[in-house]
Amino acid sequence: MDLLKRVKRILKATLHDLMERAEDPELELAKFVEACELALGELRAEIEDAQLRRDRLIQELADHRKTADEWMAQAERSAGENRKDAALEALRGRRKALEEVRVAEEGVADTNSLLDALHGDAAAIEEKLRNTLQEQKRLSVRLRGAEVDKRVGVVLGRPDRFEAIREKLQERIFAGQAAGDAGRQMFRDTPEARFRALEAQPSLEDELAALMKKVKKKR
DSSP: OHHHHHHHHHHHOOHHHHHHHOSSHHHHHHHHHHHHHHHHHHHHHHHHHHHHHHHHHHHHHHHHHHHHHHHHHHHHHHHHTTOHHHHHHHHHHHHHHHHHHHHHHHHHHHHHHHHHHHHHHHHHHHHHHHHHHHHHHHHHHHHHHHHHHHHTTOOTTOHHHHHHHHHHHHHHHHHHHHHHHHHHHHHHTSHHHHHHHHHHSOOHHHHHHHHHHHHHHHO
């Protein structure tokens, strides 16, 4: 049965193997999820059909048992009336009905075993599907995070790129500071700056007056 083969392959597969051998793990997980969902849908359809077959067999079993009881009642009446041929015919009918009972009982038992197996496979695939969906979400988060890291230049195994960016920023900062210092120094050395410095000094007359005032206080 093709379905059972696919179910066995799905149940045998492991997420670790799928991730290891896949060139595109995200795509491989998506395909595995699709396979699980398809197999699960077919299993549920098989379960529904098996349940219908079991219900039909149970009804047939009840009918055959009723027929066997009716043949037995007829045989007893015929024997009571001393109609041996009729009683013998009724006993033959009862045996045939009992054979039908046996076949129907075996069919019910086989169908119950099949249903147990189908339910077990469905439960196992449902669990594997849940685990795969969780792994799919974790993988998606990791891939999105790696994409963000790649965009800002901090890629796993490439710390040198981040370090290069940091060094360039530092060089720009130092260059800006040096340019500012040089500009300020050039401003201080201009003729205008020297002229302002001379204007800020007191005149000789003012300096002499201050000196005379200081001398008089000492006297």
